[in-house]
Each structure stands twice: as structure tokens, then as C-alpha cells.
Amino acid sequence: MNAQSISMIIPSRPTSDGDGVKIRRVPMFDNRATDPFLMIDELLSDNPDDFIGGFPPHPHRGMETLTYLIHGSLEHRDHAGNQGMINSGGAQWMSAGRGIIHSEMPAREMQKLHGFQLWINLPASEKMQPPKYRDVPAEEIPQANGNGWQASIIAGDWQLDEQHVSGPLNDLAADAAYADLSLAAVASVQLTVSPQQTxxxxVxxxxxxxxxxxxxxxxxxxxxxxSVRLSSTHGARMILLRGTPIREKVVHYGPFVMNSIEEINQAIADYNSGNF
Incomplete structure (x- = not known):
């Protein structure tokens, strides 16, 4: 089985965020090759001390988050009045737009958490739009199966071998698409990718x-x-991401992602003055 050529490898690194939640992070803020994607965190622990503090109220502006859980529960609340709980297999999408203050807290009785949070950049024309939010329970996420592979299609349209499958989230920034793909040992799958897409x-x-x-x-x-053919000699599971590069300057400071330092300073001032 031929190996797939790749242009770059970005290793994850252990860190923490929120109230001491232990994560593995892949930072991509300054990487043109990963545009429009900014960062992905993996949350994985069977020790509640590693995650029970969760992510208390904090602000965002200028980006989107997509949170997907393999195991566990997280509750979202925000200052716009949105509230929702996702459980194993579900997803939450939030477009921060001009500003949102939200929290993401795990269920107190939970003994294991495994999930991912992706940050997607917003183009300059959309950074100051009203925020948006949506929960997607596991039963609304379609499953696709092929010869030695299976996939959960969370967002966008995917062509896997001869199958075309669409996820329930279809209005993410930059035509972003998201899938959870598992390959059995000595299995492969063909992914069809549009020209100019990332x-x-x-894995x-x-x-x-x-x-x-x-x-x-x-x-x-x-x-x-x-288009690529993915294969694995011993088996693999991965989050697949696909999107159209925005090709704009990215200026990142904490939870804010804008196009200039002046816009970052304005975001900080707006948050501190209660003008989100």
C-alpha cells in the first residue's frame, strides 16, 4: 500500500486552559498552510481532576469554535442567553462574531472526557457580525461506512470513495468541513478535495x-x-478538516482573533467596558 505524501507535520503539545483543564494543543495561528484553521485542542482524561474545572465564562471575538465529543458531556452558556448540553457523539458550533462571553462546563458526575475543540478564522467581512450558536446531538450526525472505514460527518460535504455525505453543520466560515474518520488495519479511503482547499x-x-x-x-x-488516498497498515482514527483559505493577516491575542493590533485593542476595550 503506497504511503500518502504530506507537506507538513505539526505535533501537538501538552498544556492547560480554562480552570486547569489538561489538553493537547496544535497551534496554527501563524501557519499559512493551515488557513483557515487556527488551533485544535484534544481533551482526553479519565481523571476528573484533569477537566472538572472546565472553562468558566470568558470572551471571544473574530473566530468560530466547533466542539465535538467522543465521550462525556459539556454544557454551554453565554451572555446572549443561549444554553445547551452536548453528550457523547454530539457537537456544538459557536460563531463569536463581534463578541460573545460563554462558558463550557463538564457534567459533575463524569469520570471521563474525550473531545476536541477547533478554532476557525472568520474573514474580516464577518468578524463583526452578530454571534451565532447551535447544538447538534449525536443522533443528527450522519454515519458513513465503507470497505474498512467508517466516518461521522459533523460539518460540510465529504466525498469518501464513492459516497457523498453532508453533515448537519453547513454554514461554517470558509466552507469549513469536519469529520471523524476511523480506518481499520490495511484499509484505505479516497478523499476528493476541491481545488485550492486546505x-x-x-491523527x-x-x-x-x-x-x-x-x-x-x-x-x-x-x-x-x-485529492488523497488515506491508508493505515495498523489502523488509525483522525479528525479530518477541510476549508477554503481566507488569506488575510491574523492577529491573535488570547481569545480574540482579528486583522490588526488596533482591532485587538478595541476588542479588549469593548470587553472591559461591557460593550460586547
Missing amino acids: LLAF FEGQLDSTPEAPEKSMLVFPQGE
Whole structure:
């Protein structure tokens, strides 16, 4: 089985966020090859001390988040009055737009948490739009199955071998698409990618056959606009991301993602003065 060529490997690194939640993070804020994606965090622990503090109220502006859970429960609340709980297999999408203050808290009785939060950039024309929010329960997420592979299609349209499957979230920024793909040992799947689109895979279990070989818990960046055949000798599971590059300057400070330092300073001033 031929190895898939990749253009870049970005390893994840252990860190913490919120109220001491332990995560593995792939930062991509300054990486043109991963545009429009800014960051992905993996939350994985069977020790409640690692995650029970959750993410108390905090602000965002100029970006979107997509949170997907494999195991566990998280409750979202925000200052616009939105509230929702997702459980294993579900997803939450939030477009911060001009400003949102929200919290994401795990269920108190939970003994294990495994999930991912993705940050997607918003183009300058959309950074000051009203915020949006949507819960997607597991039963609304379509499943696709093929010869040695299976996938949960969370967002966007995907062409997997001969199957075309659409997820329930279809209005993410930059035509972003998101899927959870599992490959059995000695299995492969063909992904069709539109020209000029970015394709990434965060491999969180096992390994893909690739040149160069990538360690587990790494983000793989594929040549832009090329359809690829993914294969794994021993099996692998990954988050697939696809999107259209925005090609704008990214200025990032904490929870704010804008196009200039002046806009960052304005975001800080607006938050401190209660003008979100």
C-alpha cells in the first residue's frame, strides 16, 4: 500500500486552559498552510481532576469554535442567553462574531472526557457580525461506512470513495468541513478535495501510512487542492478538516482573533467596558 505524501507535520503539545483543564494543543495561528484553521485542542482524561474545572465564562471575538465529543458531556452558556448540553457523539458550533462571553462546563458526575475543540478564522467581512450558536446531538450526525472505514460527518460535504455525505453543520466560515474518520488495519479511503482547499488530518489514534512518517497526536497537512488516498497498515482514527483559505493577516491575542493590533485593542476595550 503506497504511503500518502504530506507537506507538513505539526505535533501537538501538552498544556492547560480554562480552570486547569489538561489538553493537547496544535497551534496554527501563524501557519499559512493551515488557513483557515487556527488551533485544535484534544481533551482526553479519565481523571476528573484533569477537566472538572472546565472553562468558566470568558470572551471571544473574530473566530468560530466547533466542539465535538467522543465521550462525556459539556454544557454551554453565554451572555446572549443561549444554553445547551452536548453528550457523547454530539457537537456544538459557536460563531463569536463581534463578541460573545460563554462558558463550557463538564457534567459533575463524569469520570471521563474525550473531545476536541477547533478554532476557525472568520474573514474580516464577518468578524463583526452578530454571534451565532447551535447544538447538534449525536443522533443528527450522519454515519458513513465503507470497505474498512467508517466516518461521522459533523460539518460540510465529504466525498469518501464513492459516497457523498453532508453533515448537519453547513454554514461554517470558509466552507469549513469536519469529520471523524476511523480506518481499520490495511484499509484505505479516497478523499476528493476541491481545488485550492486546505485538507488536514489530526491523527489521535494509531498512524497513517505517510511520507514522512508522522507520530501519533500530530496534525498532517496535505498538498493543497489534491485529492488523497488515506491508508493505515495498523489502523488509525483522525479528525479530518477541510476549508477554503481566507488569506488575510491574523492577529491573535488570547481569545480574540482579528486583522490588526488596533482591532485587538478595541476588542479588549469593548470587553472591559461591557460593550460586547
